[in-house]
Amino acid sequence: LNVVVLGLGYIGLPTAAVIARTGARVLGIDVHQSVVDTINSGRVHIEEVDLDGLVSGVVSRGHLRASTRIEPADVFVIAVPTPFMDDRSPDIAYVLQAATNLSAVLKAGDTVILESTSPVGTTEKVRDLLASLRPDLRAPGLGEGADYAVAYCPERVLPGRILVELIDNDRVIGGITPRCARKALTFYRRFVRGACVTTNARAAEMTKLTENAFRDVNIAFANELSLVAETMGVDVWEVIRLANRHPRVNILQPGPGVGGHCIAVDPWFLVAADPANTPLIRTAREVNDGKTDHVIARAAAMIEANPGVPVACLGLAFKANIDDFRESPALRVAQALAERFGSRIRIVEPYAAQLPDSLASAGATLIDIDSAIERCPLMIVLVDHDVFRSVPLEERVDKHVLDTRGIWPDQPQAQAPRRLQMAS
Numbered sequence: 001l002n003v004v005v006l007g008l009g010y011i012g013l014p015t016a017a018v019i020a021r022t023g024a025r026v027l028g029i030d031v032h033q034s035v036v037d038t039i040n041s042g043r044v045h046i047e048e049v050d051l052d053g054l055v056s057g058v059v060s061r062g063h064l065r066a067s068t069r070i071e072p073a074d075v076f077v078i079a080v081p082t083p084f085m086d087d088r089s090p091d092i093a094y095v096l097q098a099a100t101n102l103s104a105v106l107k108a109g110d111t112v113i114l115e116s117t118s119p120v121g122t123t124e125k126v127r128d129l130l131a132s133l134r135p136d137l138r139a140p141g142l143g144e145g146a147d148y149a150v151a152y153c154p155e156r157v158l159p160g161r162i163l164v165e166l167i168d169n170d171r172v173i174g175g176i177t178p179r180c181a182r183k184a185l186t187f188y189r190r191f192v193r194g195a196c197v198t199t200n201a202r203a204a205e206m207t208k209l210t211e212n213a214f215r216d217v218n219i220a221f222a223n224e225l226s227l228v229a230e231t232m233g234v235d236v237w238e239v240i241r242l243a244n245r246h247p248r249v250n251i252l253q254p255g256p257g258v259g260g261h262c263i264a265v266d267p268w269f270l271v272a273a274d275p276a277n278t279p280l281i282r283t284a285r286e287v288n289d290g291k292t293d294h295v296i297a298r299a300a301a302m303i304e305a306n307p308g309v310p311v312a313c314l315g316l317a318f319k320a321n322i323d324d325f326r327e328s329p330a331l332r333v334a335q336a337l338a339e340r341f342g343s344r345i346r347i348v349e350p351y352a353a354q355l356p357d358s359l360a361s362a363g364a365t366l367i368d369i370d371s372a373i374e375r376c377p378l379m380i381v382l383v384d385h386d387v388f389r390s391v392p393l394e395e396r397v398d399k400h401v402l403d404t405r406g407i408w409p410d411q412p413q414a415q416a417p418r419r420l421q422m423a424s
């Protein structure tokens with residue numbers, strides 16, 4: 001079996017490697033020559049648990065190679081980004097570009113699968129584009145018979161667990177026609193251990209958006225509770241722990257806002273599709289973004305109440321134990337504080353070798369957790385990395401802490417903003 005994967009990012013590369021491990025011959029396509037060169041040398045350009053070993057193995061066995069140029073194959077998997085535009089409407093230009101590229105080598109019997117998170121109707125647009133570019137082949141769902149299959153099968157993997165979840169998670173496979181779905185199903189059965197459930201393409205597209213909107217709405221509920229609890233002088237994490245003892249209550253964790261390239265983006269695709277009927281989804285997005293502003297304001301008040309004292313911001317990643325800073329609320333908080341307080345802001349981020357330029361030029365510096373404990377009386381916890389969680393009370397008992405992730409439940413709570421001794 002020959003497989004082409006278009007887009008070698010956080011989803012495309014692990015997917016290509018997992019398929020290559022089944023013995024298929026996989027060609028990964030990327031627009032960046034540097035990505036192609038890195039992979040062909042058996043290395044990876046992204047951090048993901050166990051990905052480096054897998055890629056070096058399948059490349060050295062000749063099962064995976066990369067190129068900027070498309071070649072014929074039996075199955076094409078599109079895994080390119082679908083960002084949103086300034087007005088928060090989805091931008092599917094990369095998907096359509098990928099479809100245009102593969103149309104040049106498309107032949108009878110092929111299967112085209114879209115995995116990128118996409119607004120409802122995108123798979124039909126891909127089919128329409130292929131139909132117009134290749135009038136010599138019969139496109140599925142437009143008349144009698146079809147020479148190739150087109151399906152939508154969203155990825156659902158969690159960064160940090162991608163290689164496990166690619167195999168174990170259930171997959172939703174939406175065909176343009178039932179026959180397209182069956183062809184895609186045969187492909188996923190090669191490497192998926194979870195259930196593969198078939199439906200139509202539009203339902204599969206909406207399912208993906210629904211999953212991430214569900215999580216966003218539920219995190220917004222937790223974030224809203226955290227504000228109410230603060231007003232009431234109650235520990236929100238304790239309330240959630242207690243409420244979750246109810247057999248039908250399962251509240252998520254509040255934090256400094258929602259980051260990553262999926263949950264902070266995908267709900268907008270549903271809002272853009274039907275603004276009149278999505279007040280809840282839109283409000284959830286606003287609550288989660290507003291939580292970041294709230295954290296910035298609280299942190300700034302705490303820093304202002306302690307003139308001259310160095311401040312440690314713990315974490316920049318969008319969530320625990322990963323090196324991904326995309327759409328990170330922690331980064332947004334750190335940036336706002338650095339712009340206001342300059343060199344007083346020290347960043348601790350074990351997953352960064354250096355600070356992003358914008359933070360460095362605002363005067364912030366990168367330090368390790370030990371120096372932060374030694375030198376920074378003020379600490380703002382922005383990410384729940386394990387290394388932060390493991391700091392024992394005795395090393396932070398005298399600190400003035402704003403813990404946005406609830407990782408130090410035993411931390412003595414300051415009543416009013418305390419004035420601290422300036423560190424020597």
Ligand code: SAJ
Pocket residue numbers: 117155156157158159211212215219252253254255256257258259260261262263318319320
């Ligand atoms: N977060 C909270 N509180 C929580 C859970 C998460 O504040 O209780 C925050 C995180 O800190 C992070 C953000 O939400 O900033 C998103 O993190 P996440 O772990 O919920 O999700 P992602 O973005 O890493 O991956 C999600 C997953 N979707 C769902 O869980 C429904 C994943 O399965 C998808 O494949 C992925 O989006 C995607 O690519 O769409």
